[in-house]
Amino acid sequence: xxxxxxxxxxxxxxxxxxxxxxxxxxxxxxxxxxxxxxxxxxxxxxxxxxxxxxxxxxxxxxxxxxxxxxxxxxxxxxxxxxxxxxxxxxxxxxxxxxxxxxxxxxxxxxxxxxxxxxxxxxxxxxxxxxxxxxxxxxxxxxxxxxxxxxxxxxxxxxxxxxxxxxxxxxxxxxxxxxxxxxxxxxxxxxxxxxxxxxxxxxxxxxxxxxxxxxxxxxxxxxxxxxxxxxxxxxxxxxxxxxxxxxxxxxxxxxxxxxxxxxxxxxxxxxxxxxxxxxxxxxxxxxxxxxxxxxxxxxxxxxxxxxxxxxxxxxxxxxxxxxxxxxxxxxxxxxxxxxxxxxxxxxxxxxxxxxxxxxxxxxxxxxxxxxxxxxxxxxxxxxxxxxxxxxxxxxxxxxxxxxxxxx
Amino acid sequence: xxxxxxxxxxxxxxxxxxxxxxxxxxxxxxxxxxxxxxxxxxxxxxxxxxxxxxxxxxxxxxxxxxxxxxxxxxxxxxxxxxxxxxxxxxxxxxxxxxxxxxxxxxxxxxxxxxxxxxxxxxxxxxxxxxxxxxxxxxxxxxxxxxxxxxxxxxxxxxxxxxxxxxx
Numbered sequence: 029x030x031x032x033x034x035x036x037x038x039x040x041x042x043x044x045x046x047x048x049x050x051x052x053x054x055x056x057x058x059x060x061x062x063x064x065x066x067x068x069x070x071x072x073x074x075x076x077x078x079x080x081x082x083x084x085x086x087x088x089x090x091x092x093x094x095x096x097x098x099x100x101x102x103x104x105x106x107x108x109x110x111x112x113x114x115x116x117x118x119x120x121x122x123x124x125x126x127x128x129x130x131x132x133x134x135x136x137x138x139x140x141x142x143x144x145x146x147x148x149x150x151x152x153x154x155x156x157x158x159x160x161x162x163x164x165x166x167x168x169x170x171x172x173x174x175x176x177x178x179x180x181x182x183x184x185x186x187x188x189x190x191x192x193x194x195x196x197x198x199x200x201x202x203x204x205x206x207x208x209x210x211x212x213x214x215x216x217x218x219x220x221x222x223x224x225x226x227x228x229x230x231x232x233x234x235x236x237x238x239x240x241x242x243x244x245x246x247x248x249x250x251x252x253x254x255x256x257x258x259x260x261x262x263x264x265x266x267x268x269x270x271x272x273x274x275x276x277x278x279x280x281x282x283x284x285x286x287x288x289x290x291x292x293x294x295x296x297x298x299x300x301x302x303x304x305x306x307x308x309x310x311x312x313x314x315x316x317x318x319x320x321x322x323x324x325x326x327x328x329x330x331x332x333x334x335x336x337x338x339x340x341x342x343x344x345x346x347x348x349x350x351x352x353x354x355x356x357x358x359x360x361x362x363x364x365x366x367x368x369x370x371x372x373x374x375x376x377x378x379x380x381x382x383x384x385x386x387x388x389x390x391x392x393x394x395x396x397x398x399x400x401x402x403x404x405x406x407x408x409x410x411x412x413x414x415x416x417x418x419x420x421x422x423x424x425x426x427x428x429x430x431x432x433x434x
Numbered sequence: 435x436x437x438x439x440x441x442x443x444x445x446x447x448x449x450x451x452x453x454x455x456x457x458x459x460x461x462x463x464x465x466x467x468x469x470x471x472x473x474x475x476x477x478x479x480x481x482x483x484x485x486x487x488x489x490x491x492x493x494x495x496x497x498x499x500x501x502x503x504x505x506x507x508x509x510x511x512x513x514x515x516x517x518x519x520x521x522x523x524x525x526x527x528x529x530x531x532x533x534x535x536x537x538x539x540x541x542x543x544x545x546x547x548x549x550x551x552x553x554x555x556x557x558x559x560x561x562x563x564x565x566x567x568x569x570x571x572x573x574x575x576x577x578x579x580x581x582x583x584x585x586x587x588x589x590x591x592x593x594x595x596x597x598x599x600x601x
Contacts, residue, residue: 097591276524
């Protein structure tokens with residue numbers, strides 16, 4: 029580009045015309061490659077982006093405000109809607125933080141089921157990311173292949189919770205429903221199918237010369253910059269630091285699972301792709317371990333003040349009926365205090381900061397969402413680089429605008 | 435005041451030794467450490483924790499409105515230090531600054547972590563706390579012509595009444 033720029037600068041300016049002209053381009057809010065409603069203001073000099081500024085907030089729905097007028101259990105469905113591709117990660121993070129405040133220990137079977145389904149969520153999210161990212165770069169068929177497998181994931185979600193996307197399957201103190209009969213067979217089938225499918229994606233992309241040219245060396249940022257700008261998750265792991273909350277501060281019995289944290293060092297779009305592909309394989313590994321070692325036991329905690337009683341008990345026992353009535357009408361109280369719980373969501377660190385004032389409604393919930401932090405990196409990642417590369421850089425950040433705007 | 439348990443923690447000792455009097459209060463609950471910092475000294479406390487101590491990462495900045503209590507606002511900083519070459523523990527620290535309800539303002543920590551940029555804008559947008567020295571303190575989530583700060587406790591959940599007739 030430098031030769032072209034020098035030539036442009038040396039060109040004689042016309043009468044009343046500036047020597048160098050830049051163009052301001054409005055990308056979005058409904059641009060297909062922005063994956064939602066993100067608006068980016070770009071100042072262009074020819075093909076080079078001089079300055080970029082992201083404008084967010086188009087999907088702001090005031091979820092944090094709404095949480096303050098719901099009872100503790102009623103907040104769970106709202107957390108689904110924060111990141112609509114990683115809803116179970118959000119459910120998990122919220123439930124863990126409230127359980128921490130309640131000092132409630134959930135049974136091993138619940139913890140393992142949560143791990144299994146959260147990993148399934150990670151595969152779901154990465155599949156949508158891979159499909160759309162490849163679509164942006166021009167590999168259209170990937171989108172169909174990825175959504176084919178995602179359909180299987182959604183069927184599993186539907187089997188467990190009755191819902192394909194907004195599952196709300198994890199509740200404070202356990203699960204929403206008992207895992208359905210025959211889930212082992214369905215999960216087993218998926219776990220056996222998935223590694224071959226990931227090989228198939230890699231066959232199409234990893235060695236593909238067009239893919240390599242479009243992604244290698246693009247969107248590079250140093251690890252220090254990424255950390256300073258607030259990026260988390262696969263972006264950090266693609267820059268050489270093997271930081272994964274599942275390993276460093278295990279929650280929900282992740283310490284009992286054997287898995288690796290994939291790390292790459294190039295910190296470009298290609299290495300982010302490699303990290304996410306490897307993460308899908310690790311997720312399949314974790315799901316397999318959860319399937320094989322799933323402990324027996326109850327699917328809800330033994331906490332009658334918090335967990336709804338079984339339907340049958342409610343019809344035959346006075347106490348169960350009273351608890352049911354109280355939990356449904358006024359909710360349960362949570363001791364006053366504040367906690368911050370972080371989990372490793374598909375996009376990075378998801379943290380819920382929950383403040384309770386001892387009543388049956390949350391006083392304040394702040395969601396530290398991974399997309400919000402990751403999107404701050406946008407400007408340094410695409411500035412002073414080619415406009416065409418900004419599309420693959422954007423895709424490699426893997427943000428969800430619902431997650432950013434809440 | 436500080437309990438013995440909080441006083442004995444590594445971060446408390448380091449911070450108190452480097453910047454005496456900066457810690458106004460602190461508590462350790464649910465295995466999480468919270469230190470209350472004098473609002474005027476937040477930038478030097480953060481700069482010390484990032485540059486001389488190990489908290490290289492700012493996870494988030496947020497705010498809690500304690501309306502009608504005074505001081506009304508609590509600005510919360512979530513700091514994090516992940517295991518990396520030379521450091522084995524995963525450490526989290528929460529800093530808290532209390533601000534009065536009348537024209538709440540605090541110094542920006544953008545000069546310490548660039549990640550503070552959007553988080554401070556978010557707190558400004560939703561709570562109306564202004565950050566002195568912030569490079570671009572504008573609304574980020576709400577429309578630019580929005581009136582009021584929605585996450586304040588005295589902001590009604592259904593929003594302000596909208597008069598359709600006057601349109």
